[in-house]
Amino acid sequence: MKQFILGHEPVIRFSFFLGILILMAIWELLARRRPLTVSKPSRWYSNLGFAFIDTLALRLLLPTQAVGVALYIGKHGWGILNNVTLPGWAGIVLGILGLDLVIYLQHAMFHAIPSFWRLHRVHHTDLDFDVTTGIRFHPIEIFLSMGIKMAAVMVLGASAISVILFEVLLNATSMFNHGNVRLPVRIDRVLRFLVVTPDMHRVHHSVVIQEHNSNFGFNLPWWDRLLGTYQNQPARGHESMTIGLSQFREPKRLTLPWLLILPFFGKPGKYPFNA
Ligand SMILES: [Zn+2]
Ligand SMILES: [Zn+2]
16 A cells, blocks of 8 residues: 555646545535625636645755655654654654644745745735635745655654645645535534544635634644634624635736746735735
């Protein structure tokens, strides 16, 4: 099994990506949470364009990615988990938990430091919130994030299997929790103890600064609750809240070419923690 997963990593990841994208897109058509405010084809073109550019750039420039680091340190016995005796499954679970905490902290950092925020605001300029928002990230943010992930794998001693599972899980939950889908309130309330739900993450895309600087989790909801960044609901409700950033409201300035250069122009805006 382990050999199969390692040997087919790109195919496995792409199949999950495509399968979940299609499922979420159908769910959005059947049970939409909010009406869309701007052209869906133009947003999807930009957001899928980012997924394509990010994947291609990473595969070309860092082909082995964090999995390569995990294999290398595994061989040399580096990192915490490679130096403690644990059942195989416990090592995998701890590897995934550790990486998830690092991604939460990294997300908060991308909001806190103005020059990092310039990159991450591309994700937040989406004027609607749907499955494709979950794959809208500037390629430089993706590279920085991969560097942080590689360093985390090295320190944690995460195994290659836990890294692949984590990447698949993160991609899947990111597309799920950006879904423009309606979930019964009671199910959402229970589910958000286990995973970040669309209603939980939508608060993070609010134009209101206090709501925007909350709910940084992508995968597990526990870090927000433990570290005091959890916000239950948006003040204006999910259907009336405004999505995006106050200084970027013009759809014609939010197409793929504009978004690629967006980090390098203008002021960081009033959203970073310390602005
Ligand atoms: Zn964010
Ligand atoms: Zn988001």
